[in-house]
Amino acid sequence: MSYIRSDEAGKFLTFLVDKDVKGAINGASDGTISIKEIIEYVEEKTGARAIIDNSGEDAPYNGEPEYSICTDKAKELGYQFTELKDWIYELLDYYIQVVEELDKVDNGRFH
Known part of the structure; x- marks a missing residue:
């Protein structure tokens, strides 16, 4: 999936203020990351394991194909987005x- 930091979204909107743009224009950091990659990263960093339970409610993006947002129109105007993997792990x-920290405050009873 594609993502964008809130500060970059603001900078992008500011960039567009004086541009003559017709129609929709997308903003997103360059690159994508899968939910699987995020889960694996969090598992590695925390030592905890994700619990996958098929009896739960479907998430909004279940069954969606992998995709990224096309930012070519923005790039043609001269905007350069950040690389997703330069900031997502931070x-x-x-x-x-x-x-x-919340878990420490709750004496190890994080829910």
């Missing part, structure tokens, strides 16, 4: 740390 590390 963001995952941040949220891992947040959860670990």
Whole structure:
């Protein structure tokens, strides 16, 4: 899937202010990452294992094919997006740390 950082989305919108653009234009960091890659990374960093249970509710993207957002129109205008893998792991590390801190506050009873 494709992602974009909130600060980059803001910069992209600012970039577009004085451009003569017709129709939709996409913004996303260059590259993609799969949910599987995210799960494997979190498992490796935390030592915890994801629990996959087929009896749960379907997630919104279950069964969707892999895809990325085409940003060619933005690039033709001169905008250069960041590389997803240059920042996504740092963001995952941040949220891992947040959860670990919450778990400490809750005396190891994180739900």
